[in-house]
Amino acid sequence: MKKIPIPIEENLGRGHLACAGCGAAIGMRLVLKALGERVVMVFPASCWSIIPGFWPYSSFRVTAIHAGFVTGGATASGIRAALDVKGDDETLVVVWGGDGGTFDIGLQALSGAAERNEDFIYICNDNEGYMNTGTQRSSATPLMAWTTTTPVAQPKENPKKDIMAIMADHQIPYAATATIAYPEDLLRKMEKAKGIRGTRFIHLLSPCPPGWRIPSEICVKISRLAVRSRVFPLYEIEKGRIYTLQEEKRVVPVKEYLKLQGRFGHLSNSQIEEIQRRVDESWDRLQRKARC
């Protein structure tokens, strides 16, 4: 992977309220570095309604508009329209929504905006659950994972929704997966997204120590294992059709990823094998899409 420089400017100030070791806080720092100063960030309800701090303070050094949980795609559409009317084509509009705000309750507004090919970048900060409200399951929660609404006695019965496929089928110009263990890759994708007009979608995996029941110092490691185990492959989709897969040289069994996380602590060997089988299947499917 080509190394690219990471700007030293910080647009997420000190004193924010994210938990120790929050993967998303690292993700936010990197994303803001990539975005620069002329950006309007839109925040549908999520941990990020709280993290920047309480009025009259905010840790953001860029414009931040907090919005209703459902409304990421719609609020950003309106902001973009108004900036266009004012003749401001310099300011970038970027939504930062959680997996709940993207896969679930905000999907309709996002789908509407993507179908209209609204000109903004949508970052789905995926921590695989409703973390702000205390780790309830979302449709991004992985199969058989523990959450407070999928207790160990009845862990999540359904696999994670394939949001990338959904976004690709809207034929948006650009969609990419990224995660904090690969900062240069994340920045490269952000740069690429910035150079395109229309709806651009970044699916950012951000481990969450309390929600995933992992020690706060291993977020980056977990994020790397997610890629190496192919639970979360890194890839790009252009125009909804052209898939570019980033092959991982050091592939590890899914077990390596699962065993470090308390939310999978209850899994039996056969359940882990089942997850491995599904991960292999998804990888095959992705490869087929990349080939054609």
Place this chain on the structure above:
Amino acid sequence: MKKVITGNQAVAYGVILSRVEVVSAYPITPQTTIVEELSELIANGRLNTRFLKVESEHSAMAALIGASTVGVRCFTATSSHGLAYMHEMLHWASGARLPIVMVNVNRAIGPPWNIWSDQSDSLSQRDTGWIQLYCENNQEVLDTILQAYRIAEIVRLPVMVVLDAFVLSHTSEPVDIPSMEEVDRFLPPFCPSYPFEPEEPKAYSVITTPEYFFEFRYKIQKAMEEVSEVSRKVEDEFYVHFKRRYGAIERYGGEKADLLLLTSGTVTSTSRLVVKKLIEQGINVAGVKIKRFRPFPAKEISEAIKGAEKLAVIDRNLSPGVGGIFAQELRAALYPGEEKPVIFGFISGLGGRDITPELIEEAIHYALSHSQPEEEILWLGLKK
């Protein structure tokens, strides 16, 4: 220029003349011809207006919240289920102090499905911090939109302009359509008190602790309290330009009437005829049209009803478990005052049933012949 146009066309003209910059809407009967007309006018016109054809009413309002935050003039229109679906965002618009103007075409809410006129949709949004103005005819619809932007942008609260389904929305009437130049002289471009400058970063709608939240709400109440005075000034200016005036309320009919009939929306036009006829028959009655529902014009009404012994209120809405919403607000508004007229609360015309002159006469005769209502709710035109 006089033209014969429907209420919904009057809305579209009002929007275009106000030089609205972002429109965002989702279709619902009987609002649809507004979005159709606007699509045409915007597609053909030379106006700098963006029309976002969003996938729901919730998104329509959310998009305007985004656009209005950036400081442009915004508009949407909806009705009934669409308005109910927006509910969360109605609170957001007023909480964020955004001067959005919306038209709601009054329609009943199902089930059972019903597309006809009834005020239950807009009145069930009464606590969302929106100013609400009810119109009686198509001229008033156009004029009220122009005034709504002035009021909204001064007090920094959103305004809902309300008109009856079909009776206005789809009925043609002659309307004096002012020229763009005339409107420009009355309605200057929107100049937000806090300009949006991405180069000077700010955070909007940030989470607020109990230490401060309370005061944010207090300020909304204070802004509401300014509405009467601001509206009066806006109407004075409007009068200078266009020679028309409406008021928060309007009293018509007999001078020293013992009985007053209170209505809102198009029922008022029918009531005017009935009141005139009864006066000719020697019955001393008068009418009060209530145009502004929020903030409720308690002072104006108290003034207007001085000396009356009885008030007959016709509500084209129902708050189940209580009764008519205008009657309920009226009781609350008059309670602290000296004058305590007897209030006859009639419910009529739900789901678009016609409120005929005969029914209005029946209501007046009932009130005249009873010292007290026999029931809390008097059902007018109900099939028993």
